[in-house]
Amino acid sequence: MAESSSAATRVPVVAKLLTANEQVAAGNRATFQGHGNLVINIMASPGAGKTTLLLATIELLRAASVKVGVIEGDVASQVDADKIATTGAPVVQINTGGSCHLDAPMVRSGLEALPLEGLDVVFIENVGNLICPVSFDLGQDYNIALLSVPEGHDKPYKYPGIFEAVDLVVVTKSDLLPYLDFEVDTFRELVAGLNPNAPILVVSAKTGEGMDTWTGWVREKLAAR
Amino acid sequence: MAESSSAATRVPVVAKLLTANEQVAAGNRATFQGHGNLVINIMASPGAGKTTLLLATIELLRAASVKVGVIEGDVASQVDADKIATTGAPVVQINTGGSCHLDAPMVRSGLEALPLEGLDVVFIENVGNLICPVSFDLGQDYNIALLSVPEGHDKPYKYPGIFEAVDLVVVTKSDLLPYLDFEVDTFRELVAGLNPNAPILVVSAKTGEGMDTWTGWVREKLAAR
Numbered sequence: 001m002a003e004s005s006s007a008a009t010r011v012p013v014v015a016k017l018l019t020a021n022e023q024v025a026a027g028n029r030a031t032f033q034g035h036g037n038l039v040i041n042i043m044a045s046p047g048a049g050k051t052t053l054l055l056a057t058i059e060l061l062r063a064a065s066v067k068v069g070v071i072e073g074d075v076a077s078q079v080d081a082d083k084i085a086t087t088g089a090p091v092v093q094i095n096t097g098g099s100c101h102l103d104a105p106m107v108r109s110g111l112e113a114l115p116l117e118g119l120d121v122v123f124i125e126n127v128g129n130l131i132c133p134v135s136f137d138l139g140q141d142y143n144i145a146l147l148s149v150p151e152g153h154d155k156p157y158k159y160p161g162i163f164e165a166v167d168l169v170v171v172t173k174s175d176l177l178p179y180l181d182f183e184v185d186t187f188r189e190l191v192a193g194l195n196p197n198a199p200i201l202v203v204s205a206k207t208g209e210g211m212d213t214w215t216g217w218v219r220e221k222l223a224a225r
Numbered sequence: 226m227a228e229s230s231s232a233a234t235r236v237p238v239v240a241k242l243l244t245a246n247e248q249v250a251a252g253n254r255a256t257f258q259g260h261g262n263l264v265i266n267i268m269a270s271p272g273a274g275k276t277t278l279l280l281a282t283i284e285l286l287r288a289a290s291v292k293v294g295v296i297e298g299d300v301a302s303q304v305d306a307d308k309i310a311t312t313g314a315p316v317v318q319i320n321t322g323g324s325c326h327l328d329a330p331m332v333r334s335g336l337e338a339l340p341l342e343g344l345d346v347v348f349i350e351n352v353g354n355l356i357c358p359v360s361f362d363l364g365q366d367y368n369i370a371l372l373s374v375p376e377g378h379d380k381p382y383k384y385p386g387i388f389e390a391v392d393l394v395v396v397t398k399s400d401l402l403p404y405l406d407f408e409v410d411t412f413r414e415l416v417a418g419l420n421p422n423a424p425i426l427v428v429s430a431k432t433g434e435g436m437d438t439w440t441g442w443v444r445e446k447l448a449a450r
Contacts, residue, residue: 046270046355046384047376075356077382098386100325100356128383129354130271131300131325150375150398151272157302158353159271161323173375179404 021136024104028111028139035116037069038222039124041138043162044146046128049172049205051080053146053214054123056205058087060215061121066222069119071110073102073127080125090114100132107138120222130159142221144168149182156190163194168201170214175204246361249329253336253364260341262294263447264349266363268387269371271353274397274430276305278371278439279348281430283312285440286346291447294344296335298327298352305350315339325357332363345447355384367446369393374407381415388419393426395439400429 018026032039044050051072058068069090072081081093092113094106107124114122124140126133145166147155150173156163163169169191171184188200201217203210243251257264269275276297283293294315297306306318317338319331332349339347349365351358370391372380375398381388388394394416396409413425426442428435 045272045353045376046380047373074383076385079379079382098356100354127356128270129325129356131323131352131354132357148272148375150373150401151270154304155271157304158299160301176375176401176404179401 021104024108025137025139028104028107030139031111031116032122032139032141035119036225037116037119037122038142038218038225039122039138039140040142040144040218040221041124041126041133041140042144042146043126043130043133043166044128044172045130045148045151048128048146048148048151050125050128050146051083052205053170053172053203054084054125055087056208056211057123057215057218058084058089060211061218062087064215064219066219067118067120069114069116069122071102071107071114071122071124073106073125075099075127090119096127100127100129101136102126102133102138103136104138121218130155130162134162134165142167144170146170146172147187148173149176149180152181153183153187153190156187156194160194163191163198166195166198168217169195169198171200171202173204173206174202174209175207246329249333250362250364253329253332256336256341257347257364257366260344261450262341262344262347263367263443263450264347264363264365265367265369265443265446266349266351266358266365267369267371268351268355268358268391269353269397270355270373270376273353273371273373273376275350275353275371276308277430278395278397278428279309279350280312281433281436282348282440282443283309283314285436286443287312287314289440289444291444292343292345294339294341294347296327296332296339296347296349298331298350300324300352315344321352325352325354326361327351327358327363328361329363346443355380355387359387359390367392369395371395371397372412373398374401374405377406378408378412378415381412381419385419388416388423391420391423393442394420394423396425396427398429398431399427399434400432 078093084091092110143166303318309316317335368391
C-alpha cells in the first residue's frame with residue numbers, strides 16, 4: 001500500500017494523455033499548417049466513388065488555379081493512385097497491409113513524397129470503410145463522408161458514428177437516382193438527426209451535377225484559412 | 226535462466242492453440258451441426274444488397290420447402306432484422322456496438338433466439354465491411370462475398386483478402402449493369418487470380434436474374450450435408 005498523502009501533497013491531474021496516434025497526428029497537422037495546406041479526409045464505403053469524385057475535383061479546382069495533392073489509402077494495390085496520377089496531380093499511395101483504416105504514422109510516412117509547399121489542398125482518401133477510419137485523427141482540417149446512391153438512404157441508422165463525426169456529407173452517383181429507391185429527403189432527415197450542423201450535398205462526378213457546390217465548399221474553406 | 230533440459234526431458238509441442246474466438250466458433254459449429262443447420266456467412270460492403278438478396282432468397286427457398294433463419298449483424302439499429310421479419314422467417318439482430326465485424330461469442334449470444342431445430346439454413350449477415358469480418362470464424366459452413374455492380378470491378382485489387390477467403394462470390398444488382406462501367410469478365414479474371422476455385426454468380430434480386438442459380442447453390446450444399 002502507498003503511504004497516505006499529507007494535506008500538503010499536490011496531486012497531479014493529467015486531463016488527457018495524447019495517444020501515440022494523436023501525437024503523430026498533431027505533428028502532421030503542424031506540418032500541413034506550416035505549408036498552408038488545407039487537408040480534407042474523405043471516408044466512405046468501398047466503391048462509393050471517392051477516387052472518381054477526386055478525379056473530377058482535381059480538374060475543376062485546377063481550372064480555378066487551386067493546386068491539389070492526394071494521399072491514397074488502400075489495403076493493397078496502387079490502382080487508385082495510378083488513376084489520380086493521370087491528372088498530373090502529386091499523389092502517394094499508402095498500403096495498410098490489412099488494416100481497415102489509415103493512421104497518423106502511415107500518413108506521416110507519405111508526406112515526404114508530396115511537394116507540400118506547392119499545394120493548396122491535400123485530400124486524404126481513406127480506406128473504404130464506414131467504421132474503422134472514424135476513430136483515427138490523421139492531422140486533417142475537415143472530415144467528410146461520401147454515401148453513394150446505390151448504398152441506400154438507410155445507412156445512417158446502421159453506421160451512425162461516421163455521420164456524427166463529419167463536417168460535410170456528400171451523396172455521390174446522383175445520376176443513378178432514377179434507377180434506385182434512394183430517398184434523398186429521408187437521408188437528409190436521418191443525417192440531421194445525428195449531426196444537425198453538417199451540410200449535405202448531392203453530386204454526380206459523371207454528369208457534373210452539384211460539383212460546383214462541392215468545389216465551392218472546398219474553396220470557401222481554403223479562403224478561410 | 227531455466228535449467229538445461231536433460232536428454233530424457235520430453236518437450237511438449239502445441240501445434241496450434243485455439244483462440245477464444247475459435248473455441249466459441251467450434252462450439253457454435255457443433256450446435257449448428259447438432260441441429261442439421263447449413264450455415265452461410267455473408268460478407269460485403271455497406272449497401273451491397275445483402276438484406277435485399279436475403280429477402281428474395283427466403284421466399285424462393287420457402288417455395289422449395291427450405292426453412293431459413295437469419296442472424297443479422299450491424300453496428301447499430303435493427304432495420305435489417307425488421308425487414309427480414311416481414312417474411313415471417315425467424316431472425317435475431319446483433320448490434321456490435323462499434324465493432325466492424327461479428328465474432329463467435331456475438332453469434333453464440335443470438336442462438337437461443339432462433340428455433341434452430343426447425344431450420345434447414347441459417348444465414349449470417351455480417352457487418353457491412355470488406356476487411357474486418359474475414360478474420361473471424363463464427364462457426365459457419367461456408368463464406369460468401371457479395372460485390373455489387375456499383376462498387377466497380379476493381380475491388381479484388383484493393384481488398385484481396387476477402388476474395389481469397391470465400392467459397393462463392395455473388396455479383397449483385399446486375400440490373401444496373403447497363404448504367405455502369407462494371408466489366409464482368411475483368412472481375413471474373415481478378416477473382417480467379419486470387420481464388421481459382423470460387424464460383425462467381427451474377428444476380429439481381431430485383432429482376433430475378435441468376436436467383437435460381439444462387440438458390441440452387443444453397444440447395445446443393447444443403448443436400449450434401
